[in-house]
Amino acid sequence: MASLTVLRLRSTDLALIERQLRVKIAQLPHLFLDAPVLVDLGALGDGAAALVFGDLVRALRSCKLVPVAVANVPDGLRGAVTDAGLGVWQPPALGRTRGGGSPDAADAPAAETPAPEAQATETASADVALPTGPSAAVAPPRAPHAGPMVVSKPVRGGQIVYAQNNDLVVLAPVNSGAQVIADGHVHIYAPLRGRAVAGAQGLAGARIFCQKLEAELVAISGAYIMAEEIPAQFHGRAVQIFLEGGECRIAAL
Amino acid sequence: MSKVVVITSGKGGVGKTTTSANIATGIAQQGKKTVAIDFDVGLRNLDLVMGCERRVVYDFVNVIRNEAKLQQALIRDKRVENLYILPASQTRDKDALDPEGVGRVIEELKQMGFEYIICDSPAGIEKGAQMAMYFADEAIVVTNPEVSSVRDSDRVLGLLAAKTSRAELGGPAIRTHLLLTRYSPLMVKRGEMLSVGDVLELLGIPLLGVIPESKAVLQSSNKGAPAILDETTDVAQAYLDVVFRYLGQERQHRFIEEEKRSFLGRLFG
Numbered sequence: 001m002a003s004l005t006v007l008r009l010r011s012t013d014l015a016l017i018e019r020q021l022r023v024k025i026a027q028l029p030h031l032f033l034d035a036p037v038l039v040d041l042g043a044l045g046d047g048a049a050a051l052v053f054g055d056l057v058r059a060l061r062s063c064k065l066v067p068v069a070v071a072n073v074p075d076g077l078r079g080a081v082t083d084a085g086l087g088v089w090q091p092p093a094l095g096r097t098r099g100g101g102s103p104d105a106a107d108a109p110a111a112e113t114p115a116p117e118a119q120a121t122e123t124a125s126a127d128v129a130l131p132t133g134p135s136a137a138v139a140p141p142r143a144p145h146a147g148p149m150v151v152s153k154p155v156r157g158g159q160i161v162y163a164q165n166n167d168l169v170v171l172a173p174v175n176s177g178a179q180v181i182a183d184g185h186v187h188i189y190a191p192l193r194g195r196a197v198a199g200a201q202g203l204a205g206a207r208i209f210c211q212k213l214e215a216e217l218v219a220i221s222g223a224y225i226m227a228e229e230i231p232a233q234f235h236g237r238a239v240q241i242f243l244e245g246g247e248c249r250i251a252a253l
Numbered sequence: 254m255s256k257v258v259v260i261t262s263g264k265g266g267v268g269k270t271t272t273s274a275n276i277a278t279g280i281a282q283q284g285k286k287t288v289a290i291d292f293d294v295g296l297r298n299l300d301l302v303m304g305c306e307r308r309v310v311y312d313f314v315n316v317i318r319n320e321a322k323l324q325q326a327l328i329r330d331k332r333v334e335n336l337y338i339l340p341a342s343q344t345r346d347k348d349a350l351d352p353e354g355v356g357r358v359i360e361e362l363k364q365m366g367f368e369y370i371i372c373d374s375p376a377g378i379e380k381g382a383q384m385a386m387y388f389a390d391e392a393i394v395v396t397n398p399e400v401s402s403v404r405d406s407d408r409v410l411g412l413l414a415a416k417t418s419r420a421e422l423g424g425p426a427i428r429t430h431l432l433l434t435r436y437s438p439l440m441v442k443r444g445e446m447l448s449v450g451d452v453l454e455l456l457g458i459p460l461l462g463v464i465p466e467s468k469a470v471l472q473s474s475n476k477g478a479p480a481i482l483d484e485t486t487d488v489a490q491a492y493l494d495v496v497f498r499y500l501g502q503e504r505q506h507r508f509i510e511e512e513k514r515s516f517l518g519r520l521f522g
Contacts, residue, residue, distance in 0.1 A: 154457050156411030157404055173457060175407045193455075 004068070005032070007060075008040040012050040018059045025063055027222050030160055030179065031200055037065045038089055042072035049077065053084035148184070155180055155194065162200070176216055185209070195219070199243070208241040209253065223248050255363040257370045259389040261413075263405030265376030267397045268434040271470055272492075273373035274302045274479040276393070279496030281336035282481075285368040288327065290358075291341035292385035293375040294349055300340040303330065304477025314342035317354030323361050332482065337367075347381035356418075359388050378412060388418050391428040393461060393499075397435045398447040403455050406431075410456065430461035432495065437466045438511040449509050462495035464488060465508040 011017060025032045037060060041048040053070075060067045069087035081088055148167035155161055155170060157177025168182035171189050178194035180186055184206055186198045191212035199206030199221035208218050213234050216227050218241045225241070225248045238253040260273045270293075277289035291299035294314060300306040305328045311321035316339075323339075330336035339358075342349065362370050374385035386392065392413050396406040413427050414420060420427075433452060440446040453460060469488045473480040481492040487508060494504045 153414065154410075156414070157408040159411045159415075173455075175455065177404060177408065178411075 261374040262395040263409040275492040312342040350384040
């Protein structure tokens with residue numbers, strides 16, 4: 001099943017979009033590197049007309065993203081979208097509900113400064129309609145049932161293991177310079193010396209469990225703790241890391 | 254059966270070329286037909302360390318480019334029977350190496366009956382290093398007891414598991430061995446160096462041997478005679494142990510503990 005990152009625009013200010021994107025990308029650079037992106041204009045309504053798609057493509061490209069298509073394209077802009085080399089993505093459900101007539105979408109383009117979550121990214125399965133409510137921007141990934149991804153060999157420096165839409169179980173050390181990432185939980189039954197990221201697509205309930213914490217960085221759903229910030233009492237201990245009040249917490253196991 | 258063995262490390266200056274020269278010499282001394290290939294194209298050190306630099310006419314790149322026959326480029330060692338060197342080119346760079354050419358040369362060496370093909374990798378993880386490891390059946394990862402060297406070795410172990418012919422064709426994993434060089438028990442004791450245990454815990458691969466830090470290495474390099482030829486030195490003893498262990502004999506690990514010096518030794522040392 002193909003999965004696309006959706007970029008939901010709430011502003012047409014390209015400089016602002018690029019700035020916010022770079023902040024977002026800096027948190028999880030490997031996840032977004034060369035990622036195909038679906039640009040959703042639904043929240044812009046008529047304001048979408050102010051977008052210059054060629055410039056938008058250039059801005060996204062400069063962030064090492066690959067814009068592939070645009071969703072919720074107003075009829076008058078189809079030509080501009082295709083001229084910029086982008087596809088028009090319009091599954092039935094999406095096309096009908098996001099015509100630009102919903103009240104919150106009409107307000108949006110007038111706002112000078114978009115809400116902080118303006119460029120929130122999310123993953124949506126391409127063969128499923130995008131969620132339509134305003135809360136959709138933080139929709140969690142769909143639960144996996146294929147069983148977790150299991151890695152039994154050491155994860156060495158420079159290697160990245162990513163369990164997409166899944167939990168990750170690592171039975172060998174994650175060495176410094178290595179990264180283990182999961183959209184669900186990360187379990188490491190060995191020392192964690194590199195980086196671990198759980199809830200990589202925003203699942204706030206994701207946790208990291210490890211037998212021996214010597215990590216360079218641990219992150220859950222975008223919140224992270226660097227090695228220096230890990231309290232000494234947890235160093236070398238078996239711990240779990242979870243999100244509480246938007247911040248990473250560590251607790252001994 | 255031929256075995257292709259890459260001597261690699263990631264970090265430079267840890268003793269890859271020294272190790273290649275000594276292990277190739279030691280294996281050949283046991284009657285096995287052995288060749289050492291210098292993959293450090295553009296720098297060329299192995300021939301110096303093995304003392305055959307004046308006899309280099311054609312090199313590895315000439316053979317890859319079909320400018321010379323393999324037999325013309327192979328240099329036969331004057332001291333040890335069964336030992337040959339395939340020197341690197343000094344006038345080209347690593348781009349001269351390509352998988353087809355390297356594969357063809359290695360295949361030809363196998364046809365010639367070489368039992369051990371030792372590939373001396375350049376430092377780094379770029380093309381030269383990747384070509385040196387690409388056709389390997391086994392790898393000896395040379396590491397100094399020092400954090401950055403260990404980290405680079407870890408990186409190289411990751412590449413060995415992913416970017417080799419065996420990995421790409423889904424064959425059995427490359428067998429990896431750890432060789433800890435420039436080891437100083439005294440510095441370990443003072444806490445100035447990682448211990449054998451520390452390094453093994455970090456890298457998690459079997460220990461092939463420990464080579465003590467010694468002036469004999471530098472002296473032998475300058476002389477162009479691998480240290481293993483002078484059996485009186487501790488480095489030679491350490492490399493001999495490594496060779497025998499590698500060929501399947503049981504040998505106790507040595508040079509890990511600080512040597513207990515006798516009273517006289519302390520007086521005159």
